[in-house]
Amino acid sequence: MLSIKNLHASVEGKEILKGINLEINPGEVHAIMGPNGSGKSTLSQVLAGNEAYEVTSGEVLFNGENLLDKETEERAREGIFLAFQYPVEIPGVSNLQFLRTAVNAKRKHLGEPEMNAAEFMKLAREVSKQVDLNPDFLKRGVNEGFSGGEKKRNEIMQALLLQPKLAILDETDSGLDIDALKVASDGVNALRSADRAILMVTHYQRLLNHIVPDHVHVLAGGRIIKSGGRELALELEEKGYGWLGIKDEDDAPVAG
Amino acid sequence: MANTDRQVNELIKREYEHGFVTDIEADTFEPGLNEDVIRRLSAIKNEPEFMLEWRLKAYRRWLEMDEPDWAHVDFPKVDYNAISYYSAPKKKEDMPQSLDEVDPELLKTYEKLGIPLHERAKLAGVAVDAVFDSVSVATTFKEPLEKAGVIFCPISEAVQKYPELVQKYLGSVVPVGDNYFAALNSAVFSDGSFVYIPKGVRCPLELSTYFRINAANTGQFERTLIVADDDSYVSYLEGCTAPMRDENQLHAAVVELVVLENAQIKYSTVQNWYPGDENGKGGIYNFVTKRAACIGNNSKVSWTQVETGSAITWKYPSCVLRGDNSVGEFYSVALTHNYQQADTGTKMIHLGKNTSSTIISKGISAGRSSNAYRGLVKFGPGAEAARNFTQCDSLLIGDRCAAHTFPYIESQNKTAIVEHEATTSKVSDEQMFLCRQRGIDAEQAVSMIVNGFCKEVFKELPMEFAVEAGKLLEVSLEGSVG
Numbered sequence: 101m102l103s104i105k106n107l108h109a110s111v112e113g114k115e116i117l118k119g120i121n122l123e124i125n126p127g128e129v130h131a132i133m134g135p136n137g138s139g140k141s142t143l144s145q146v147l148a149g150n151e152a153y154e155v156t157s158g159e160v161l162f163n164g165e166n167l168l169d170k171e172t173e174e175r176a177r178e179g180i181f182l183a184f185q186y187p188v189e190i191p192g193v194s195n196l197q198f199l200r201t202a203v204n205a206k207r208k209h210l211g212e213p214e215m216n217a218a219e220f221m222k223l224a225r226e227v228s229k230q231v232d233l234n235p236d237f238l239k240r241g242v243n244e245g246f247s248g249g250e251k252k253r254n255e256i257m258q259a260l261l262l263q264p265k266l267a268i269l270d271e272t273d274s275g276l277d278i279d280a281l282k283v284a285s286d287g288v289n290a291l292r293s294a295d296r297a298i299l300m301v302t303h304y305q306r307l308l309n310h311i312v313p314d315h316v317h318v319l320a321g322g323r324i325i326k327s328g329g330r331e332l333a334l335e336l337e338e339k340g341y342g343w344l345g346i347k348d349e350d351d352a353p354v355a356g
Numbered sequence: 357m358a359n360t361d362r363q364v365n366e367l368i369k370r371e372y373e374h375g376f377v378t379d380i381e382a383d384t385f386e387p388g389l390n391e392d393v394i395r396r397l398s399a400i401k402n403e404p405e406f407m408l409e410w411r412l413k414a415y416r417r418w419l420e421m422d423e424p425d426w427a428h429v430d431f432p433k434v435d436y437n438a439i440s441y442y443s444a445p446k447k448k449e450d451m452p453q454s455l456d457e458v459d460p461e462l463l464k465t466y467e468k469l470g471i472p473l474h475e476r477a478k479l480a481g482v483a484v485d486a487v488f489d490s491v492s493v494a495t496t497f498k499e500p501l502e503k504a505g506v507i508f509c510p511i512s513e514a515v516q517k518y519p520e521l522v523q524k525y526l527g528s529v530v531p532v533g534d535n536y537f538a539a540l541n542s543a544v545f546s547d548g549s550f551v552y553i554p555k556g557v558r559c560p561l562e563l564s565t566y567f568r569i570n571a572a573n574t575g576q577f578e579r580t581l582i583v584a585d586d587d588s589y590v591s592y593l594e595g596c597t598a599p600m601r602d603e604n605q606l607h608a609a610v611v612e613l614v615v616l617e618n619a620q621i622k623y624s625t626v627q628n629w630y631p632g633d634e635n636g637k638g639g640i641y642n643f644v645t646k647r648a649a650c651i652g653n654n655s656k657v658s659w660t661q662v663e664t665g666s667a668i669t670w671k672y673p674s675c676v677l678r679g680d681n682s683v684g685e686f687y688s689v690a691l692t693h694n695y696q697q698a699d700t701g702t703k704m705i706h707l708g709k710n711t712s713s714t715i716i717s718k719g720i721s722a723g724r725s726s727n728a729y730r731g732l733v734k735f736g737p738g739a740e741a742a743r744n745f746t747q748c749d750s751l752l753i754g755d756r757c758a759a760h761t762f763p764y765i766e767s768q769n770k771t772a773i774v775e776h777e778a779t780t781s782k783v784s785d786e787q788m789f790l791c792r793q794r795g796i797d798a799e800q801a802v803s804m805i806v807n808g809f810c811k812e813v814f815k816e817l818p819m820e821f822a823v824e825a826g827k828l829l830e831v832s833l834e835g836s837v838g
Contacts, residue, residue, distance in 0.1 A: 173793075173796065181793075184790065190805055191809065192812075201794075201796050202791075202795050205796050206795045262795075
């Protein structure tokens with residue numbers, strides 16, 4: 101589904117990704133772990149098409165097509181979803197209006213009929229319950245005055261509504277207490293299906309107790325330096341990034 | 357800001373959709389202004405002597421005045437002798453007696469603008485007075501209004517039919533010598549709307565005037581006078597468009613509102629005069645004086661304006677809160693784009709006890725435009741326990757536009773309370789990226805963000821116009837992103 105070959109990317113002239121290679125197949129859940137500053141977030145932003153990042157070389161194929169040639173919104177409509185680490189507020193624009201516009205943009209792109217306000221309201225109410233958000237959130241401004249945990253659950257709700265082919269979760273666990281983490285993870289697990297892939301980016305292993313990955317990759321200095329299965333994450337938790345000879349800028353424990 | 361900037365730099369490709377010209381025979385004065393022109397104008401309108409005297413008094417005051425230059429706008433000097441002060445579609449006979457007698461070209465013009473005047477297609481629940489260049493061409497829903505005792509007619513007609521009302525109230529809120537443009541308007545105003553709501557009447561329809569400038573080199577100087585007698589209510593909306601022309605055209609209107617005891621006037625404006633092209637060529641100079649006098653106790657006036665057009669906008673819809681417990685409100689969205697300049701705001705003059713006022717101003721600047729809020733809140737010695745709340749928010753799109761806020765507060769009463777809040781924000785790259793990552797294209801994203809920013813003001817507009825205003829913003833912003 102997603103094939104990344106020798107991807108290099110920089111931001112403000114500074115090279116962050118220095119040759120990423122990664123294959124992701126439908127149905128798989130991949131976790132990318134790494135210390136702060138290793139390039140984890142850059143990888144997710146580049147895949148989603150943030151123009152602040154410049155791809156300097158390499159190739160990314162998504163379902164056989166050149167992903168890097170496509171505009172951000174086109175990538176989104178074709179099934180790439182990014183759950184943001186720090187979701188931004190859009191004051192005055194209701195969540196409901198924002199989400200319906202997004203869902204209809206995708207449906208239009210795929211040649212499906214657009215949903216009217218009543219149909220969408222019904223769907224959105226059901227999905228909001230799935231992530232334990234009061235349907236009143238739909239009426240509020242996008243992320244306006246939401247707590248950190250509410251913002252993250254709101255992101256997962258959007259993924260459930262948009263039903264992406266590839267969901268990229270950028271540090272979805274950060275800032276969540278254990279109960280909120282459980283709810284968010286349940287939402288992500290509900291996304292798992294045979295035709296959908298999930299790419300999780302995280303500093304800490306604790307998220308992987310709730311969402312069990314098929315593959316774990318360690319990113320350091322802009323390269324994947326080690327790949328393995330679930331057990332790799334557990335090993336990292338026990339031994340820390342230092343075990344792989346990586347210096348974690350924050351020296352934060354992997355256990356979190 | 358790299359992305360948004362690039363998108364913004366590609367701004368400005370859309371054509372103004374109301375820019376067409378109606379091909380119609382017109383009687384137009386030669387350019388130039390002097391006492392003879394005013395006498396001719398007054399004679400054409402068959403005005404009583406008091407009107408001519410009033411006009412001449414205004415003209416003589418105007419001659420002694422200097423064009424003001426304090427606003428935060430910049431434009432070449434206007435040559436007042438290069439403007440024609442009267443243009444009217446040629447009439448086959450006299451005034452059209454019914455819509456069937458109105459020139460079909462004119463009906464088509466208004467239909468194209470989305471203002472159907474014909475009986476079959478009239479806007480539901482809205483009575484419209486259509487002003488084309490210097491004259492009113494049609495007024496709809498005359499009968500139900502007459503039944504309710506409401507007077508809604510061209511002001512030229514009111515001068516004939518209700519001279520005592522006109523003489524009593526015209527100039528009572530904005531005197532002839534009030535300011536340069538008001539004096540000019542008083543001397544040469546050609547038409548506009550007159551509304552009188554009798555005691556105890558709640559006007560059964562929304563009233564609306566639609567102003568259209570068509571002729572070239574013509575100034576439009578309309579005059580609107582609305583009087584709400586004791587315990588009455590009226591909601592009034594004005595809309596404005598003009599053809600695309602390379603020359604700047606002057607629009608210097610005066611609107612006076614008189615609000616008596618327990619009465620309320622809700623005045624909404626959707627202003628979409630031609631703003632000029634993407635290089636700042638052409639467009640309307642919109643120099644307008646709008647003022648409401650809350651004379652009676654417990655009276656209330658609300659100004660709601662959505663300003664997207666004009667090359668230069670210079671207007672401050674104001675409230676003089678004379679009656680005790682009277683209330684003034686000002687809700688404004690002003691959007692500037694390309695090279696547009698706006699200096700707009702309000703004046704709240706608190707004179708009576710317990711008077712209160714609210715100002716919500718939303719300024720949006722895109723392109724290379726400049727957008728200024730200028731507001732005065734004044735408490736006179738008698739304004740016991742008066743209060744004001746002001747909120748001024750500016751939104752910038754791109755990094756070549758400007759937003760300014762000039763608040764003035766004067767208080768001569770220690771018990772008065774005033775609150776002022778102001779914010780400036782940008783449409784951020786992060787907001788744009790969030791929208792686009794969800795599949796929403798850049799243009800739709802900007803329009804959504806801007807609409808969200810204006811929500812507090814749009815909710816004050818009558819329902820059907822709130823939708824129109826939202827669409828208008830969308831159109832005005834089109835091309836503001838790549």
